[in-house]
Amino acid sequence: MQFSLWLALLGAGTLISLTPGAGAINTMSNALNSGFRRSIWGILGQQAALLAHIVIVALGVGVLVAGSPLAFTVIRFVGAAYLVYLGIRQFLAKPALDAESAPALSHDPAWSMFRRGLWVNLLNPKAIVFFLAFLPQFIRLDRPMLPQYLIVAATVIVVDILVMWFFFALTARSLQRFTGDARGQRVVNRVFGVLFVSVGVLLAVIH
Template sequence: MSLWLALVGACVVISCTPGAGAVNTMSNSLGSGWARSIWGILGQQLALVVHIAIVAAGVGALVSRSQVAFDAIRYVGAGYLVYLGIRQFRASTAVGAVAQEVREPAWSMLRRGLLVNLTNPKAIVFFLAFLPQFVRLDRPLVPQYAVVGATVVVVDVLVMWFLFASAARGLVRLTSTESGRRTLNRVFGCLFVGVGILLVTVH
């Protein structure tokens, strides 16, 4: 129990750290509403499950040791974030408030959330260093990784939905004017681009 509580605490700290997932969640909350932002969050969780499975299978070690594989995933991820940023920056503000425009389909939000987290190779390296601290080699590994994975996902969903998505609701009043919508689109566009640049430049 003490080990699990330590895991919960670590997950809370990690999830509260702003990153591409947080930016994506806040953007979805503003664009489609707080309730529907859950689809993007679920997509991000699918990516986390994939990362955990990769680490549990031992493939993560191979990725972390292969500079070519690591860089390939890293540049694809950075390019995707920059693309999202440019699209957000140029988003139309001509018709109605952001939350009242034609809402993005749930599948599109889920897919984008999946790609935002999946194309971050540093998440694999992070989990490779993070997860073994909460796994006992003298116990069956599959149940332990299942518990760790479930904990990581539940904590991240709660933090993303009730912290970042809720925080974005405070900005909704800015969407009542065209200038406010334009400003928010440009701010979130720049945030996506900034995170993409960090993904490439920070080692």
């Protein structure tokens, strides 16, 4: 891949990652509830989903999904339902208190956070359609395909990890002053719960 083309990929990938969405909301929620360091597990789950989307598109399956209204609709509604479920659970979550009845971070297992991040990104058929439009811009058919896809995947994933962890997760840390008591935790939980539900509803109704 030419260096100028890679720079274009780097810029496009950064802009895409900075666009708020379900992954950003999930990352900020994890950082608030489980801490900045442990939020990486959810981010890694999201990257596993991105890798799966890239593989799907590279194998040509993405064309079939994008071209099948039924498959696209089923995945879209399943993804929307999962986001709504996460939103309701977040909205109803009770404040985490330590032994002295002071607010404390939750201790979700790493695998639970990874799995949640995986499903948040995986159950988004629009991501497949997006990569169908995005990836071909950086692939040259007259050159070996595998090295190009490896470069694209590595660039997109590394950029997304950096943006999610050092932008969205760090941004969430600035909100921790609002979670210094049980009332603040409830407010933040409800805000993020509403955001999850809103994204889920948008995913369901916007074609």
